[in-house]
Amino acid sequence: MYAAIKSIGSYVPNEKRNNQWFVDRMDTSDDWITKRTGISTRRIANKDEQTSDMGVQASKIAIQRAGLTIDDIDLIICATISPDYYCMPSTACIIGQKLGTKDVMAMDISAACTGFVYALSIAKAFIESNMKKNILIIGAEKLSSIVDYTDRTTCMLFGDGAGASIISATNDKNEAIIDIQCSSDGNLKDLLLTPNILNGEKQFIQMKGNETFKIAVKTLVRDVQDIMKKNSMKNTDIDLFIPHQANYRILKVVGDALKFEEKQKIITVQKYGNTSSASIPMAMNDAYENNKLKYGDTILLDAFGGGLTWGSAIFRFAGKNINDNK
């Protein structure tokens, strides 16, 4: 039995927050933010909109595009660092409740910006071991709730949103996820963290931006080189390279080092900012809705985030094309 990616969907909140919003509130400029990050806008959830609500919207689209119903889903995995509740219940349980699943296993995973790739690898393992058939994986974040809007070095980077995908069992090897590799290094935990709230510290994201930047570039490049070599693949075997969207400069340096052509790269950071675990599925959905991500295409994902964690995946997209799915 193989695991196949049967669909992608996403949800973005209505509010578009442009760089002027930050200029009006702190010592920064549109020029600095644009040049150093490439970000022009991010989407911000409203007060009553929880991470689970965004996850539900993305999930409904992913389930419908996979040609399934809620009753077909036998596992829900939500990757998030901004869950509705601290520790419990998991956001995956709440998404299941809001979707109307019955007695379905549901859990969150915490792997920061690598969360979607981690979730994909867990889904693959559950399917290949014949334990589950149709798994809903979600990356959903309300990062605006854990961003310190007095810290000009981090706050302009992050946005809210959600992406979701259905991973199903198949006998067709051509539709199978080819490979996934995930790693971590807790020695570098202090580069990017939210403080220990058990000690009463504030919940806001703290980042050593410059150091993180350099390690992100090296790690993302090395990880892609490893997975490509392991699978005897070259750049021309890849239709789309979809990296985690943290900063345009990181994407540019990584894309250039790996020698991908412009048409192979999917870049959405300019309009959504960094949405952590939601960034890769949101970028995949953008490519899908623009008819760039099509059935049979070979896709390379590459993620990096707090933990530190990192991971990459190569798969053939096994969902229907957008034009056949309206």
Ligand SMILES: CC(C)(COP(=O)(O)OP(=O)(O)OC[C@H]1O[C@@H](n2cnc3c(N)ncnc32)[C@H](O)[C@@H]1OP(=O)(O)O)[C@@H](O)C(=O)NCCC(=O)NCCS
């Ligand atoms: C955060 C980030 C955009 C900062 O860019 P940078 O080029 O590294 O900038 P630095 O931190 O070296 O700061 C350069 C200067 O700009 C200043 N600066 C920082 N934020 C600023 C802002 N919003 N507006 C204006 N100036 C700012 C700094 O104070 C510093 O001033 P100094 O030289 O007088 O000390 C960048 O480091 C980054 O994107 N890091 C990694 C992000 C990432 O990958 N995160 C998560 C991985 S998932």
